[in-house]
Amino acid sequence: MKALKPTAQEPLRVLSVVIPARDEEGCIEATVEHLDVELRVHGIEHEIIVVDDGSTDTTWAVLERLRERIPALKPIKKDGDHGFGRAVTEGFDHIKGDAVVVMMADESDDCRDVVRYWQLLQEGWDAVFGSRFVRGGGVIDYPAHKLVVNRMANFFLRMLFNVPLNDTTNAFKAYRRKVIEGCRPFLSPHFNLTVELPLKTIVRGYSWTVTPITWRNRRTGISKLKIKEMGSRYLFIALYCWLEKYFSRGDYRAR
Ligand SMILES: Nc1nc2c(ncn2[C@@H]2O[C@H](COP(=O)(O)OP(=O)(O)OP(=O)(O)O)[C@@H](O)[C@H]2O)c(=O)[nH]1
Ligand SMILES: [Mg+2]
Numbered sequence: 001m002k003a004l005k006p007t008a009q010e011p012l013r014v015l016s017v018v019i020p021a022r023d024e025e026g027c028i029e030a031t032v033e034h035l036d037v038e039l040r041v042h043g044i045e046h047e048i049i050v051v052d053d054g055s056t057d058t059t060w061a062v063l064e065r066l067r068e069r070i071p072a073l074k075p076i077k078k079d080g081d082h083g084f085g086r087a088v089t090e091g092f093d094h095i096k097g098d099a100v101v102v103m104m105a106d107e108s109d110d111c112r113d114v115v116r117y118w119q120l121l122q123e124g125w126d127a128v129f130g131s132r133f134v135r136g137g138g139v140i141d142y143p144a145h146k147l148v149v150n151r152m153a154n155f156f157l158r159m160l161f162n163v164p165l166n167d168t169t170n171a172f173k174a175y176r177r178k179v180i181e182g183c184r185p186f187l188s189p190h191f192n193l194t195v196e197l198p199l200k201t202i203v204r205g206y207s208w209t210v211t212p213i214t215w216r217n218r219r220t221g222i223s224k225l226k227i228k229e230m231g232s233r234y235l236f237i238a239l240y241c242w243l244e245k246y247f248s249r250g251d252y253r254a255r
Helices: 028-041 059-069 084-093 111-122 144-161 177-182 193-203 227-247
Strands: 015-021 046-052 073-077 099-102 127-131 138-140 173-176 208-212 214-216
Touching: 015 028, 015 084, 015 111, 028 046, 028 059, 028 111, 046 059, 046 084, 059 073, 084 099, 084 193, 099 111, 099 177, 111 127, 111 173, 111 208, 127 193, 144 193, 144 227, 173 177, 173 193, 193 208, 193 227
Parallel strands: 015 046, 015 099, 046 073, 127 208, 138 214
Antiparallel strands: 099 173, 127 173
């Protein structure tokens, strides 16, 4: 495995933030506004790509209205099959930045952590993985049953891949563009993309680091993650990445 250290790389110019959103009329405006302000305050040139697929509430109307006020906002209405993974992949297909952060629409992720991600990418890391479970990180109002399942799943992944990362399943992470291109094609149509991305990043030999982040439970809207439906899909993609790690003879590694 490649040494875990940043390398001298081209400075990044533009950050793309991809936000999947389904039925988030109660929070999408605040999420986009806060993020835009935070990035402007820090002088980070950016675009915010919100991918709406299958919303049955007013999410799309909110985005269209917001676009007039926030030039960095680029909403996409995705046709065809829906799903978290498909929506994020569609967002990736439209990015103009040299790096991308995947962020949730429900105000769970902290915009200040996006700035920290950007700074670490600029130091030369290929990817930056936030963790809520290291010193300095934290969660607010995390539902108890979800927390138990989360810790077990992350422990399992840590053992399976033998890596010092304890929050693989959280989607809120940052990648240089070359990592996104290097991890294609994406196989996960649903929430399992959240583990496909970091696992492929690691297995394919990109450099990565961990930084503490905070997460708080949504205050509006409803949760879309159905753990029962997703369990086997998470296992499928984890085993796929595991097979790649041990049996592909490096065919897909970064060159
Ligand atoms: N475009 C799109 N976005 C989705 C889809 N499913 C979920 N999302 C978005 O993905 C993000 C995470 O979904 P959540 O429902 O918050 O899942 P969660 O964080 O596990 O659950 P909570 O505990 O409710 O926060 C949110 O921004 C959702 O709007 C989908 O099918 N399409
Ligand atoms: Mg959420």
